[in-house]
Amino acid sequence: xxxxxxxxxxxxxxxxxxxxxxxxxxxxxxxxxxxxxxxxxxxxxxxxxxxxxxxxxxxxxxxxxxxxxxxxxxxxxxxxxxxxxxxxxxxxxxxxxxxxxxxxxxxxxxxxxxxxxxxxxxxxxxxxxxxxxxxxxxxxxxxxxxxxxxxxxxxxxxxxxxxxxxxxxxxxxxxxxxxxxxxxxxxxxxxxxxxxxxxxxxxxxxxxxxxxxxxxxxxx
Amino acid sequence: xxxxxxxxxxxxxxxxxxxxxxxxxxxxxxxxxxxxxxxxxxxxxxxxxxxxxxxxxxxxxxxxxxxxxxxxxxxxxxxxxxxxxxxxxxxxxxxxxxxxxxxxxxxxxxxxxxxxxxxxxxxxxxxxxxxxxxxxxxxxxxxxxxxxxxxxxxxxxxxxxxxxxxxxxxxxxxxxxxxxxxxxxxxxxxxxxxxxxxxxxxxxxxxxxxxxxxxxxxxxxxxxxxxxxxxxxxx
Numbered sequence: 001x002x003x004x005x006x007x008x009x010x011x012x013x014x015x016x017x018x019x020x021x022x023x024x025x026x027x028x029x030x031x032x033x034x035x036x037x038x039x040x041x042x043x044x045x046x047x048x049x050x051x052x053x054x055x056x057x058x059x060x061x062x063x064x065x066x067x068x069x070x071x072x073x074x075x076x077x078x079x080x081x082x083x084x085x086x087x088x089x090x091x092x093x094x095x096x097x098x099x100x101x102x103x104x105x106x107x108x109x110x111x112x113x114x115x116x117x118x119x120x121x122x123x124x125x126x127x128x129x130x131x132x133x134x135x136x137x138x139x140x141x142x143x144x145x146x147x148x149x150x151x152x153x154x155x156x157x158x159x160x161x162x163x164x165x166x167x168x169x170x171x172x173x174x175x176x177x178x179x180x181x182x183x184x185x186x187x188x189x190x191x192x193x194x195x196x197x198x199x200x201x202x203x204x205x206x207x208x209x210x211x212x213x214x215x216x217x218x219x220x
Numbered sequence: 221x222x223x224x225x226x227x228x229x230x231x232x233x234x235x236x237x238x239x240x241x242x243x244x245x246x247x248x249x250x251x252x253x254x255x256x257x258x259x260x261x262x263x264x265x266x267x268x269x270x271x272x273x274x275x276x277x278x279x280x281x282x283x284x285x286x287x288x289x290x291x292x293x294x295x296x297x298x299x300x301x302x303x304x305x306x307x308x309x310x311x312x313x314x315x316x317x318x319x320x321x322x323x324x325x326x327x328x329x330x331x332x333x334x335x336x337x338x339x340x341x342x343x344x345x346x347x348x349x350x351x352x353x354x355x356x357x358x359x360x361x362x363x364x365x366x367x368x369x370x371x372x373x374x375x376x377x378x379x380x381x382x383x384x385x386x387x388x389x390x391x392x393x394x395x396x397x398x399x400x401x402x403x404x405x406x407x408x409x410x411x412x413x414x415x416x417x418x419x420x421x422x423x424x425x426x427x428x429x430x431x432x433x434x435x436x437x438x439x440x441x442x443x444x445x446x447x448x449x450x451x452x453x454x455x
Contacts, residue, residue, distance in 0.1 A: 047323065048249040049393045058453045064252065064443035065380075065394040071250040072449035082392055084399045084427075085249070085275070086331040089324025093344065112347075116320075123308060123318075125300040130350065131324030134343040165347030 001193045002174040003216075008142050010035045011172055011216055012101055015140060016042050023047065023092065023132060025102030026070040028142045032101055043077070045097055047088050047128040052080025069128065092128065093135040100136040102129055104143050104168075106158045109205040111168045111180045113141060114160035126163055133164030145173035145202050152204035154178065154185055175199050177216065184208050189216045226386040226436040227415060231261040234409050234437045238267055238374055241294075245330060245372035246274040246284060247401040250446050253394030254283045255378040255411050257439040262376075263287055271295040273330075273370055275323060275397055277307050282444050291315065297370065299323040303446070322350060325367050327400055333369035334403020334432070341366055375405025378441075379428070382412045383419070386433030387426045395427065402432045411439040 003011065009031035016022065016032075018040040024032050033053070036042055044053040046068040053068055054075035061075060068074045076082075091097060104115040113133060116126040133139060146152050154171065171178045176199045177189040185207045190199060192215045200207060228234050235258065238244070244262070248254030259278075262270075263286050272293050278285030280303075287293050288306045295317040301307050310316035321329070322344045332340050341364035345351050355366040377398045380391035388410060390398055402408050415438045 049396050056449045056451045059450050060453065062448065062450060063392065064445050065392040067250065067252045067393055071446040073445060082395060084395050085323065085327035085397045086400050089327050093324055093342065123311060124302040125298060125320045126322050127300040128323040130322035130348065131344045134346065162348045
């Protein structure tokens, strides 16, 4: 079975380490905040100027002056800090963020990522994504493995305008956890019940499959 | 206005001298911390052919988006333009010129302009369409592109509190691009929720010193929320 959005978030959360500063992109990455393992402390960075993002507010706590990068109302965690956008991107560009999680339309075997526009169809803009992928060393891309029509999003070469060049090393899809190195995709884990054949079929770029590919583990 | 007192009493005075074809830098992130009444005044004045520099272009009905309704914007420099149907339509039809700029680069373009730095190198955007036509330089084995700073004929800013000298304090994430925009305007106009006398703000807690501010006006704000997201009260 392909992973649900919640399972994708849970699997990413397993990569969090005690003391990490983490930037979570819009969409699935935002859900990661719901699965921070017990017993570890992490600080969530929101690039609009908040380090220490807390849960969504109750109706009584809603404050129009306090939002996240997805423009959702949020709260501040204990020990939060506020700052302007230049300071925020100094943290990001300067490599101070320990883990960045963001979505994408396509990734390729060279570690390129495309996530901000589909020419002639969709123009959203890159927001902070170009800075995030350029500044971070530890990035996890979360996305579906293939489009609704079964077209692979893990390619030999991205077809859409790039968000960043040669910067992606880890991709978590609804089917597999993949590492990118030496110009190839390497299959690390597969979603529970998903066959290696299915993953191979839906991966357009060269995929290295080791002899043993463990299934992802989830508590519950 | 006299001496160091920056206070003006009408929005018409606040934006006196804003003309067709000028560049306006605006603070705000989405609809958070936007100078909403200054934007309304630009709509009211009917100034056209503007180049607007801001992270976003508001929504279809609010914020900078209202300047698209009468096609007052010729060119938009922004990082994210989703959530605005008019924007996409005018961009696709070619009526609106758009320069998509990475968010951190946009902030730094304002900061640099205000600090007297004409350009800077950043790794952001290297190897992407953003780098087209820009100088590339290698430092310590990594590629960087040269990005130019942006100065506005006007900067429009929203702060929480100010004293009459224009010392500013921002509130929570409504700070965002505002302090940077404030430094990058030839004429910087700030609207605030409250104006106090000099000496009433703690000097240690001033985010933007008054030297950057030319005009100051007190307004009342709607503060629309784009994505109201809540959790249940009892839990």
